[in-house]
Amino acid sequence: xxLNINIKKKLADQWFNFLQSEIVxxxxxxxxxxxxxxxxxxxxxSKLKVSEGGGTSMILKNGxxxxxxxxxxxxxxxxxxxKFRPQIKGAVKSKGAxxxxxxxxxxxxxxxxxxxxxxxTRFIVxxxxxxxxxxxxxxxxxxxxxxxxxxGLLKQVCTNNKKNYKKLKKYCDEYFFLPHRNERRxxxxxxxxxxxxxxxxxxxxxxxxxxxxxxxxETVINRxxxxxxxxxxxxxxxxxxxxxVEFNLLYDRGTKFGLNSGGNxxxxxxxxxxxxxxx
Amino acid sequence: xxLNINIKKKLADQWFNFLQSEIVxxxxxxxxxxxxxxxxxxxxxSKLKVSEGGGTSMILKNGxxxxxxxxxxxxxxxxxxxKFRPQIKGAVKSKGAxxxxxxxxxxxxxxxxxxxxxxxTRFIVxxxxxxxxxxxxxxxxxxxxxxxxxxGLLKQVCTNNKKNYKKLKKYCDEYFFLPHRNERRxxxxxxxxxxxxxxxxxxxxxxxxxxxxxxxxETVINRxxxxxxxxxxxxxxxxxxxxxVEFNLLYDRGTKFGLNSGGNxxxxxxxxxxxxxxx
Numbered sequence: 001x002x003l004n005i006n007i008k009k010k011l012a013d014q015w016f017n018f019l020q021s022e023i024v025x026x027x028x029x030x031x032x033x034x035x036x037x038x039x040x041x042x043x044x045x046s047k048l049k050v051s052e053g054g055g056t057s058m059i060l061k062n063g064x065x066x067x068x069x070x071x072x073x074x075x076x077x078x079x080x081x082x083k084f085r086p087q088i089k090g091a092v093k094s095k096g097a098x099x100x101x102x103x104x105x106x107x108x109x110x111x112x113x114x115x116x117x118x119x120x121t122r123f124i125v126x127x128x129x130x131x132x133x134x135x136x137x138x139x140x141x142x143x144x145x146x147x148x149x150x151x152g153l154l155k156q157v158c159t160n161n162k163k164n165y166k167k168l169k170k171y172c173d174e175y176f177f178l179p180h181r182n183e184r185r186x187x188x189x190x191x192x193x194x195x196x197x198x199x200x201x202x203x204x205x206x207x208x209x210x211x212x213x214x215x216x217x218e219t220v221i222n223r224x225x226x227x228x229x230x231x232x233x234x235x236x237x238x239x240x241x242x243x244x245v246e247f248n249l250l251y252d253r254g255t256k257f258g259l260n261s262g263g264n265x266x267x268x269x270x271x272x273x274x275x276x277x278x279x
Numbered sequence: 280x281x282l283n284i285n286i287k288k289k290l291a292d293q294w295f296n297f298l299q300s301e302i303v304x305x306x307x308x309x310x311x312x313x314x315x316x317x318x319x320x321x322x323x324x325s326k327l328k329v330s331e332g333g334g335t336s337m338i339l340k341n342g343x344x345x346x347x348x349x350x351x352x353x354x355x356x357x358x359x360x361x362k363f364r365p366q367i368k369g370a371v372k373s374k375g376a377x378x379x380x381x382x383x384x385x386x387x388x389x390x391x392x393x394x395x396x397x398x399x400t401r402f403i404v405x406x407x408x409x410x411x412x413x414x415x416x417x418x419x420x421x422x423x424x425x426x427x428x429x430x431g432l433l434k435q436v437c438t439n440n441k442k443n444y445k446k447l448k449k450y451c452d453e454y455f456f457l458p459h460r461n462e463r464r465x466x467x468x469x470x471x472x473x474x475x476x477x478x479x480x481x482x483x484x485x486x487x488x489x490x491x492x493x494x495x496x497e498t499v500i501n502r503x504x505x506x507x508x509x510x511x512x513x514x515x516x517x518x519x520x521x522x523x524v525e526f527n528l529l530y531d532r533g534t535k536f537g538l539n540s541g542g543n544x545x546x547x548x549x550x551x552x553x554x555x556x557x558x
């Protein structure tokens with residue numbers, strides 16, 4: 001059966017609602033187990049034109065594990081400005097009309113030995129429609145074993161779904177790169193966009209990428225959240241976070257998309273670290 | 280006598296050398312008087328093609344007055360990429376060829392009651408040639424009297440040079456604006472670009488804008504560098520600096536120019552604060 005686009009939108013939107021609550025519950029439980037009383041705060045926002053949708057951002061700050069963790073879900077529609085259309089597939093043909101739904105996630109950890117984790121998955125509709133997303137990790141302090149673990153989990157999801165892990169890994173490395181410093185943002189992960197071969201299979205892949213995030217979070221946190229760290233480790237993390245800010249403001253397509261689609265500033269900038277340093 | 284372009288370049292370059300040392304001396308003296316032993320460190324850099332010039336950056340960190348202050352002077356030339364040319368006056372006609380010299384300055388103060396001060400002046404040559412620059416202040420905590428003092432000094436320089444202060448103030452307000460937050464970066468100042476009416480007069484104006492910076496620095500620092508401040512004041516400053524980072528990475532033309540002209544990363548990002556926070 002070929003699903004029509006309205007059903008696809010509905011299914012994607014419902015999945016992203018569910019995924020957001022799964023991720024929030026997992027993070028809240030991790031935080032609670034650490035003995036912390038920090039809780040998620042919910043913010044609901046809508047676009048200026050309420051008929052064009054909005055989203056819910058869930059943010060927990062100053063935890064014992066998460067210095068800041070945010071889980072956003074939004075479903076928005078509208079029309080892109082003429083100038084921005086050529087940058088988005090199918091948006092010239094749709095005369096700027098778009099619909100988009102997705103979940104994005106960023107965790108900046110208190111312990112500088114635990115990597116920052118970024119994730120998002122989305123379904124975008126213009127004259128075309130496709131899934132995009134990915135997971136990547138940004139450690140301040142390298143750990144080869146951790147790198148292997150994370151990439152192992154991601155490879156498994158790709159293999160299960162007949163997706164080309166090597167290609168998605170390469171795409172991630174190319175995307176999370178700071179040309180002005182000739183530096184990778186972190187240790188990569190997987191990244192994909194314009195997945196539109198087989199909607200059912202792509203959707204299944206997107207769901208599994210969402211669920212493996214929770215697995216990855218638990219893995220990296222269980223391994224090292226109790227590791228000792230000193231002032232120098234923290235400094236190293238704060239400088240690394242400076243690079244994170246540079247990437248997000250200079251290059252990130254998600255930031256550009258948000259700013260160009262009348263998104264909520266607090267949600268777009270949720271990915272920014274709570275604090276950062278520059279030399 | 281009409282000066283030819285090579286003489287204009289030479290004079291501008293020499294002035295910017297002199298101005299850099301004047302500003303460095305003034306800041307070093309302010310810092311020394313406060314009892315601090317922090318000193319400026321000099322870094323000399325050149326472009327990959329050494330024949331295309333380079334610059335000298337002078338940075339002082341962790342002072343008692345300046346948490347970080349940088350004074351860059353650079354003189355560079357080369358060819359802009361095709362894509363970037365339409366953004367720069369005269370650069371399509373010059374087939375991308377450009378020459379540029381200037382001084383830029385940013386001071387992020389230790390005391391959150393003293394505003395961050397930003398300044399730059401430059402002489403740019405493509406198929407056209409012109410001066411640009413400006414001074415603006417970004418307090419974390421408002422102070423109407425200080426605002427009046429700063430604007431008073433700037434107005435005087437404009438009036439002395441028959442420049443339209445109101446216009447340059449307005450230009451500054453329009454430029455240092457964060458549309459995504461519908462927020463001004465600071466309390467403004469003056470900003471100008473494409474000054475190319477009368478070279479001699481424009482050059483004199485540019486020199487006086489450079490010298491009034493020292494006056495403004497001494498004024499704001501003498502007034503408040505010894506004011507008491509608490510943790511909340513500092514937090515307010517760190518959040519304000521987050522906005523500063525957003526502006527510089529998302530919108531600043533100087534950053535874009537630097538990244539597009541093979542500039543030195545440390546010099547381009549000198550303007551970033553030593554530390555910043557986000558909500």
